[in-house]
Amino acid sequence: xxxxxxxxxxxxxxxxxxxxxxxxxxxxxxxxxxxxxxxxxxxxxxxxxxxxxxxxxxxxxxxxxxxxxxxxxxxxxxxxxxxxxxxxxxxxxxxxxxxxxxxxxxxxxxxxxxxxxxxxxxxxxxxxxxxxxxxxxxxxxxxxxxxxxxxxxxxxxxxxxxxxxxxxxxxxxxxxxxxxxxxxxxxxxxxxxxxxxxxxxxxxxxxxxxxxxxxxxxxxxxxxxxx
Ligand code: GAR
Numbered sequence: 001x002x003x004x005x006x007x008x009x010x011x012x013x014x015x016x017x018x019x020x021x022x023x024x025x026x027x028x029x030x031x032x033x034x035x036x037x038x039x040x041x042x043x044x045x046x047x048x049x050x051x052x053x054x055x056x057x058x059x060x061x062x063x064x065x066x067x068x069x070x071x072x073x074x075x076x077x078x079x080x081x082x083x084x085x086x087x088x089x090x091x092x093x094x095x096x097x098x099x100x101x102x103x104x105x106x107x108x109x110x111x112x113x114x115x116x117x118x119x120x121x122x123x124x125x126x127x128x129x130x131x132x133x134x135x136x137x138x139x140x141x142x143x144x145x146x147x148x149x150x151x152x153x154x155x156x157x158x159x160x161x162x163x164x165x166x167x168x169x170x171x172x173x174x175x176x177x178x179x180x181x182x183x184x185x186x187x188x189x190x191x192x193x194x195x196x197x198x199x200x201x202x203x204x205x206x207x208x209x210x211x212x213x214x215x216x217x218x219x220x221x222x223x224x225x226x227x
Contacts, residue, residue: 027058
């Protein structure tokens, strides 16, 4: 008797999910995610890395590894809508199942967000809903919070908001600088984002019409310091 696994294609390799990653800089999170694709059993396929900055270091890193790259320079467009429309045209060419924002430092228009609704994911360096926006680590220290961390979430119209998929947290030391805290949180980001991408690639994350996230076959949503 032959048992068939519908998740396997004719070559007995797992069906892969297609990801496009948007970056603006170093792309260290993108690099961690891209490494997932190297695993034979992985269901993660990176279709392209796209940046709004030609100087983004992550573009070179990706190109050196044979990942397709593209640049849509926001300075060449008269307004956000036109830039986002051009960006969307590039992204859809790669037919992504998911679009991952990984240090993509542009505010996206509702038009772009709606086009990729339920498929647009971001990582933000705070325990959302606390500290959306910039300078999260300095603001966390300034506010005297005991725990800080990062969140991976579905993107909505509101900046750094949207249904949280998972978070990673650590204890804030009373003596550390924002730069030291940022470095420690970045280590957590490099664990959390690839983990969530694995879940997405295996259809383990669903988002309902009320914005509720459900994880299937995953028993935890937090990494690091417990409640
Ligand atoms: C990361 O810390 C990410 O969480 C943050 O930018 C950094 C990018 O680093 N994103 C945001 O602040 C989004 N609001 P990377 O380019 O090395 O991945």
